[in-house]
Amino acid sequence: MSALFRQGIRHGIPIALGYLSVSFTFGMKAVGDGLTVFQAVLISMTNLTSAGQFAALPLMLAGGSLTEMALTQLTINLRYALMSLSLGRKLDGSMKTLQRMIFSFANTDEIFAVASSQPGKVGKAYLYGLMITPWIGWSAGTLLGAAAGTLLPEFVRTALGIAIYGMFLAIILPPCRTQKPVRAVTAVAIALSLCFRYVPGLNSVSSGFAIIICAVAAAAVGAIIYPAEEESA
Amino acid sequence: MNWSVFLPYLAVTAGVTYLIRMLPLTVFRKEIKSRFVRSFLTYIPYAVLGAMTFPDVFISTGDLRTAVCGTAVAVALAWRGRSLLTVAVAAVCAVALAQAVLLLV
Numbered sequence: 001m002s003a004l005f006r007q008g009i010r011h012g013i014p015i016a017l018g019y020l021s022v023s024f025t026f027g028m029k030a031v032g033d034g035l036t037v038f039q040a041v042l043i044s045m046t047n048l049t050s051a052g053q054f055a056a057l058p059l060m061l062a063g064g065s066l067t068e069m070a071l072t073q074l075t076i077n078l079r080y081a082l083m084s085l086s087l088g089r090k091l092d093g094s095m096k097t098l099q100r101m102i103f104s105f106a107n108t109d110e111i112f113a114v115a116s117s118q119p120g121k122v123g124k125a126y127l128y129g130l131m132i133t134p135w136i137g138w139s140a141g142t143l144l145g146a147a148a149g150t151l152l153p154e155f156v157r158t159a160l161g162i163a164i165y166g167m168f169l170a171i172i173l174p175p176c177r178t179q180k181p182v183r184a185v186t187a188v189a190i191a192l193s194l195c196f197r198y199v200p201g202l203n204s205v206s207s208g209f210a211i212i213i214c215a216v217a218a219a220a221v222g223a224i225i226y227p228a229e230e231e232s233a
Numbered sequence: 234m235n236w237s238v239f240l241p242y243l244a245v246t247a248g249v250t251y252l253i254r255m256l257p258l259t260v261f262r263k264e265i266k267s268r269f270v271r272s273f274l275t276y277i278p279y280a281v282l283g284a285m286t287f288p289d290v291f292i293s294t295g296d297l298r299t300a301v302c303g304t305a306v307a308v309a310l311a312w313r314g315r316s317l318l319t320v321a322v323a324a325v326c327a328v329a330l331a332q333a334v335l336l337l338v
Contacts, residue, residue, distance in 0.1 A: 014316070014318065017318055018316070018317045018318035018321065021318070021321050021322060021325070022321060034234055035234050035239070036234070039234060039239055039243075042243060043243060043246070043247075046243065046246075046247035047246055047247050047250050048250075049250050051281065051282065051285055052246060052250055053246070054285075055285065056242065056246045059242075060234065060238075060239070060242050063238075066241055066242070066245050069242060069245045069246060070245050070249050073245070073246050073249040073250055073253075074249055074253065075277075075281065076281050076285070077249070077250050077253045077254075078253060078274070078277050078281075079274070079277050079278035079281065080250070080253050080254045081253050081254070081256070081257045081274065082257075082274040082275065082277070082278075083254075084253075084254050084255070084256075084257035084258040085257040085258075085261070085264075085265065085274075087258065088257065088258050088262055091258075097259050100255075100258040100259050101255055101258075101259055103258070104251070104254040104255040104258045104259070105251055105254065105255070107254045107258070109278075110317065155329060155332045155333075156329065158294050158295050158296075158299075158328070158332070159294060159299075159303075159325045159326075159328040159329040159332065160325055161293040161294050161295070161328075162290065162293045162294055162300065162303040162304070162307070162324045162325060162328050163321045163322075163324065163325050164293075164321075165286050165289070165290040165293055165304070165307065165324070166303070166307040166311075166317075166320045166321035166322075166323070166324035166325070167317045167320065167321045168282045168285060168286045169286060169290075169304075169307045169308060169311040169320060169324075170307070170310075170311040170315065170316065170317045170319075170320035170321070171278070171282055171317070172278075172279050172282045172283055172286070172311075173308065173311035173312050174311065174312075174314045175279065176279070177312055177314075181276070182276065182279050185276040185279050185280050185283075186279045186280065186283040187283075188280075189279070189280040189281075189283040189284040190283045190284065190286075190287040192284065193283070193284040193285075193287055193288065194287065194288055197288050198288075210284075211281065211284050211285060214280065214284035215277060215280040215281040215284050216277075216280075218276070218280035218283070218284070219273050219274075219276040219277040219280040220273060222272065222273075222276040222280070223269050223270075223272035223273040223275075223276060224269070226272065227268045227269065227272045228268065228271050228272040228275050
């Protein structure tokens with residue numbers, strides 16, 4: 001094992017710990033919604049994305065169309081395209097097409113953030129190490145939640161329901177504090193989301209499409225009013 | 234869930250998610266020229282997560298009062314830039330504590 005691979009694994013540990021609590025909740029919720037333990041774990045092993053997986057559950061249950069599922073995943077996960085574009089400029093010569101195809105599977109918000117914050121270029125040894133621990137944490141947490149979630153006392157299970165939103169808030173609020181455009185975009189998205197929940201007529205739009213409309217509209221308004229000065233992620 | 238229903242959903246979610254991550258790293262390696270598209274892509278994560286968080290966070294615990302407590306703690310810590318793990322765990326603890334208090338009163 002190279003030193004860089006071990007360094008990647010070490011950097012992945014805090015990410016894996018963070019994933020445990022959220023994927024535990026996902027596993028618990030998926031099984032509560034009628035999926036088998038194996039199905040819940042399979043989703044986590046193949047998707048490795050928090051928001052997309054949580055959004056997929058109600059669509060599966062409601063028997064949503066595959067088109068709606070694809071569009072929902074596309075919108076919710078579109079941010080990864082930006083992260084991959086941005087990360088592409090940080091990769092060294094060891095990252096050829098095959099290595100890029102392997103690593104891109106694990107380009108999550110947190111893995112992207114850690115990889116981007118490394119000094120200089122990063123290569124395959126470090127990135128493979130960095131992707132392995134969070135993937136294990138995400139899958140193992142799902143397995144634990146799916147298999148043992150129902151063993152937990154009721155008050156713990158209900159309290160865990162807020163974990164994913166705590167994680168989302170930890171991602172969006174720091175930039176909201178320092179960047180006015182982000183603050184404005186987030187505020188518009190939240191306002192629209194409230195309308196789609198409570199305004200009669202609008203609240204008959206399915207949750208998947210409501211998120212797509214809110215996010216695309218808010219981001220477009222932001223892009224028109226506050227065009228980015230320079231490329232940033 | 235029936236496998237014949239489940240597998241197409243699994244294939245679509247995993248496939249779409251993977252292609253979004255993989256294509257920009259392999260095929261589209263050029264810089265995006267359009268300022269609008271660049272800005273749009275910069276803002277989309279915050280718009281998505283904002284819309285997914287509100288108002289759903291308030292019904293995430295089955296009781297508006299405990300959810301508000303958890304949200305307040307999460308917002309306070311996240312605003313100070315604390316880590317994902319800290320914010321998520323603190324929000325869960327705040328909800329558990331609020332549930333305990335409600336049981337006592």
